[in-house]
Amino acid sequence: MSLEFIKPLRERLQHRDGGEEVELPSRDSHVRNNLILHLHPSRVPAQALRFSYTWGLGGISVVLVLLLGLTGLLLMFRYDPRVEYAYVSIQQLETEVMFGSFIRAVHHWSANFLVIASFLHLVRVFLTGSFKQGRSVNWIIGLVLFVIVLAGNFTGYLLPWDQLSYWAITVSTSLMVYIPLLGTAVRNFFLGGPQVGQAALSNFYALHVVFMPALLLGFMAYHLWKVRKNCGISQPLLKEGEKPKFKSTNPYLVNIELAAVMMVLVVVGLYAMFNPAPLGSIANPMVSPNPAKAAWYFLGLQELLLHMHPLAVMIILGLAVVTLAITPWIDRDFRDIGIYFRSAIGKRAAVFGSLLAVYLVPLAVILDEFWYDVPGWLPGVHTNITVGVIPFLITISVFMGIYFLLKSGLLFKNEKTNHSEALLGVFSFMMTGLILLTIVGIYFRGQNMALVLPF
Amino acid sequence: MKKMNEQNPEKDGLSVSKNVSRRDFLNISLKALGGLAAIELGVAGILFLRSRSLAGEFGGVMTIGKIEGFVPGSVVEIEDGNFYLICTEDGGFMAVYRRCPHLGCTVKWMENEQKFLCPCHSATFAKTGDFNNKLVARALDYFPVSFDKGMVKVDTTAPIVREQHLPQHVSYPG
Ligand code: HEM
């Protein structure tokens, strides 16, 4: 094969790298390069290669998705999606099948790590303002990806058909009933009936093994293509007269990626060896376990449910998602793109938001458990108001309050934060609050969902 | 398209139909037909999937046992029927669905405390099914009870939703 046609590229690379003589690439390195160049440009900005900028989180998510596909395919050969056999087939996998427990554990932990990795990726994209400067569409694709990741996890959760899965799915799908007007119909549609049973298992199986993976792969391809269309990942604006520094993709970016792949494989592999995926006792519709908890990534939401009406929780969640989705249009100031926390004052706004959550959220949880009794204080008022409208309005005003407090400049010796930095403060409050609620739900809720100490 | 209309010599304001060029017409028809096909496929898909939920998981009318078999003041769990059969002090019967109206867990009858407890978010319900907790604004659902030849029968086709317990939810034999 003639190498003539890549010559201009090679010459440019040689020039950039100092111009020493380089051997002609071998045939397979040529093929390899060609493959790489289908995904990447030939050169990338040096700045974009800093590990402490992306933390490799997007790439790690990609590796986890591929690992999920591979292990999921293997599991499919052994799993039986009928209610009488589902649990048994998982038990066999755990006890009789060679490497069955390991493959299941890798699938289980990759799925859980993917939730964490894509959440952290979302946070880093927000903190560096990387949804700006023409990246609004990719930000939305990213949000869709996150929802797909959660939905994929959720549909997979039912499949082992143990007490954990049965009740987690029962509780979560009962939430749908609170959607005004359509609620019961929507729940019945997803479950194929009023309760979790064979129809629900068939639905979730189909969604989990075909629908969600197909959706995920499609959107992931779109996401990665968009990163390239946006001329690579974000970076700070260049100063006047500054020239961007470039490095060749191979080996600089490729080596980082290979390292990330190895790291993910080693971490997930080791973790899965020492921690088999959990399996409770077989699903029993007669007995709800005490406490009955949703999957851990939904425990923040479940915690909110202990404090307010499900409809209020759903509206807050909906508002949060919509606000995240339209963030690129609310915050269009791209002068601070590619800079963590926007600026020094933005960093203080973020720290303020997080610290406030660290104080307020546990305080609110404890007060509500031991002291607060709005329905008791307002006898005769409908619970829709006492546990619905009132906590909803309080939550919304806290969010608004943080924004206007930061904008007012009262906090930092009259140094005002700008719009973008104030939003960052609200975002930090929200995400820290969500994480704290999740921690409370995982570790501090015991029998009857009462507050307990885990130690 | 606009441009073409402007150049269109036929566009002289004589009639509206002449404003639509052949290309526009085909374009619009194609879109309309495509939209129609998409709607049809969507509806067909939903109906296909929905039919499964109509099959349902509940039984029809279940015969539970002899009327005299139930002690007034007792609560018996009927597992296959998804409900508790309550026999009131004055000999009436009520079948309450065992699903918690909050988020669907199975409520437990606590004999000592004489109430239903939901283990998931600790809602409690009185013996009549009335709610007793800030989280749940609704009593336990119930199934209609009927009597035939001295037997108690419960129609489990669909639970009946109610705001709160009312005396007419209790059925009396004879
Ligand atoms: C399955 C989940 C996801 C995968 C596999 C994925 C993959 C990637 C990859 C490989 C990159 C390149 C840069 C990097 O590694 O940070 C990237 C960038 C990006 N991602 Fe994701 N991502 C996912 C979810 C998300 C989510 C949840 C969001 C936010 C809502 C998001 C928004 C973005 C944006 C805006 C960029 C461009 C970043 C920049 O220009 O600096 N992605 N993604």
Ligand code: FES
């Ligand atoms: S499901 Fe019964 S209290 Fe929440």
